[in-house]
Amino acid sequence: MTTSHQPQDRYKAVWLIFFVLGLGTLLPWNFFMTATQYFTNRLDLSQNTSLVTAEQSKDTKTLAAPTVSLPEQSSLSAIFNNVMTLCAMLPLLLFTCLNSFLHQRIPQSVRILGSLVVILLVFLTTAILVKVQMDALPFFIITMIKIMLINSFGAILQGSLFGLAGLLPANYTAPIMSGQGLAGFFASVAMICAIASGSELSESAFGYFITACAVVILAIVSYLALPRLDFYRYYLQLKLEGPAEQETKLDLISKGEEPRAGREEPGVPAPNSVPTSRSHSVKAILKSISVLALSICFNFMVTIGLFPAVTAEVESSIAGTSAWKNYFVPVSCFLTFNVFDWLGRSLTAVCMWPDKDSRWLPSLIVARLVFIPLFLLCNVKPRNYLPVVFKHDSWFIIFMAAFAFSNGYLASLCMCFGPKKVKPAEAETAGIVMAFFLCLGLALGAVFSFLLRAVV
Numbered sequence: 001m002t003t004s005h006q007p008q009d010r011y012k013a014v015w016l017i018f019f020v021l022g023l024g025t026l027l028p029w030n031f032f033m034t035a036t037q038y039f040t041n042r043l044d045l046s047q048n049t050s051l052v053t054a055e056q057s058k059d060t061k062t063l064a065a066p067t068v069s070l071p072e073q074s075s076l077s078a079i080f081n082n083v084m085t086l087c088a089m090l091p092l093l094l095f096t097c098l099n100s101f102l103h104q105r106i107p108q109s110v111r112i113l114g115s116l117v118v119i120l121l122v123f124l125t126t127a128i129l130v131k132v133q134m135d136a137l138p139f140f141i142i143t144m145i146k147i148m149l150i151n152s153f154g155a156i157l158q159g160s161l162f163g164l165a166g167l168l169p170a171n172y173t174a175p176i177m178s179g180q181g182l183a184g185f186f187a188s189v190a191m192i193c194a195i196a197s198g199s200e201l202s203e204s205a206f207g208y209f210i211t212a213c214a215v216v217i218l219a220i221v222s223y224l225a226l227p228r229l230d231f232y233r234y235y236l237q238l239k240l241e242g243p244a245e246q247e248t249k250l251d252l253i254s255k256g257e258e259p260r261a262g263r264e265e266p267g268v269p270a271p272n273s274v275p276t277s278r279s280h281s282v283k284a285i286l287k288s289i290s291v292l293a294l295s296i297c298f299n300f301m302v303t304i305g306l307f308p309a310v311t312a313e314v315e316s317s318i319a320g321t322s323a324w325k326n327y328f329v330p331v332s333c334f335l336t337f338n339v340f341d342w343l344g345r346s347l348t349a350v351c352m353w354p355d356k357d358s359r360w361l362p363s364l365i366v367a368r369l370v371f372i373p374l375f376l377l378c379n380v381k382p383r384n385y386l387p388v389v390f391k392h393d394s395w396f397i398i399f400m401a402a403f404a405f406s407n408g409y410l411a412s413l414c415m416c417f418g419p420k421k422v423k424p425a426e427a428e429t430a431g432i433v434m435a436f437f438l439c440l441g442l443a444l445g446a447v448f449s450f451l452l453r454a455v456v
Contacts, residue, residue: 007230014231015175015349017222018165022179024116024219025158028123029150030187031208036081038205039143043077043136076140087147089443095155096436100282103432108160112223115157120216122146127209130202159435166419166431168235170356173419173431174348177412181342188335195326238424285430289421293434295362296414297441302368303407304445306375307337309453311400315381317391332397337404344408348416356417365410371403376456383456411438 009015103111126146129139165173190211194204226232286293311333319325354360377389378396390396418434419427 007234009229009231014168014226014229015172017226017229018161018172019175019179020222021161021219022176023183024179024215024222025154025161025176025183026180027183027186027215028119028212029154030183031190031212032126032147032150034187034191035201035205035208036084038130038201040077040080041201042134042139043080076136080140083144084147085446087144088151089446091148091152092155092439093436093443095152096159096432096439099156099159100429100432100436103160103163103429108164108428111156111160112164113220115153115160116216116220116223118153119150119157120213120220122149123209123212123216127206127213130206130209155435155439158439159432162415162435163419163428163431166427167238167424168232170352170416170420171349173416174345174412177345177408177415178342178349181338181345181408184338185335185342188330188338191334192327192330195330282429282433285422285426286433289418289430289434291362292356292414292418292421293437295365296411296418296434297437297444299365299368299407299411299414300438300441301444301448302371303403304442305448305452306371306403308333309449310375310380310456311337311396313380313453313456314375314378314396316393317379318393328393332393333400336397336400340401340404341408344405344410345412347409348412352413352416354413356420361410361413361417364406365414368403368406368410371399372452374399375403376452380456386456 099111129142134142161176162173165176190204190208197204312329314329314333316325316328316332319328354364374390375396376386378399379388379391390399415431415434415438419430422430
């Protein structure tokens, strides 16, 4: 039972701010990936320099320029997805790793606000370039630089947010995970709406990028409001105090008494706070959270190994020539995944079973391996080796719902529990290390996906 003098999260303001920050972390990148077809079309000969060249050479009837540029345009469009994955995963891993070791040297506000501002500028530039004609090669290079910037600063932002949430009670990591899940849902709905409206790719892409800018601005405003809230300042003070003071305060809280330290001077750190924070050993913290870190890594390796590389290749067996053929993958694969993933992530706000020390959590994550044969035996096309066992659309949708829900719920539990396995002063570092293993799982899953797709 806690003291009545302990600040409360009035109107769930801190919870909502972390939700918005989680949304702002992934929504821009999700919208960027949703617009992939726009980028590949811009690299197509008919969408780029050939239009300008044709007008300039109309009078001279020169055919040499378009003829020479055709192979370059086609090759750039063909390699776009592979290069995009490389330019996304390498900076994501590198900067998440760097953030794990350097976060104590760079102020939290600089890392979070700086990352949000850079991402905002990148998307403003991307929106402007929708209206600007550009040759294929410069457009390709600029796009890859933007992808590297988004993922580099996105890695710092995500790691810093999980570290920040680690300072608060365990259930305050859940809104970040829930916000990230909702980001995928919005991207899926945007994809379906674009198909239904039949709008031009450039118009849809411009809408994606402007929406991403608005969400990032909202995240910036939300973060600036965070230090004004007593609830947040109270838990931040626990980090600023020395270990002895933390233990005394937490003991008092558990006994229902008012912890005086930090309430009289909430903005002043204890004299030994700086050396204490710098003495945190990443190796020692990793040892404490190793099971959860490996669990989150394995969880996302399985998820990304199957989704979307395998699941997006499943074809409807009942659509025929109906409209369902066009909507099957956007609805059954992407929308279903993002809805149930978001529900799983959000459930941890009210239910956190199994607990952080239970063997059930890593066991359930390992049990998700069952989804590999289930999806490989669905109606994936083309296929060379395995038979189709679950041909009907309903099987695929059921598997996808269970797959997504388990991913969201178990991943959210791992991220919530990781910072609670260490001392309060080490919680921020633990949260950042957990974010690194999350990103490592994404990268390993991307590599694993090539193997899974090859064995179908």
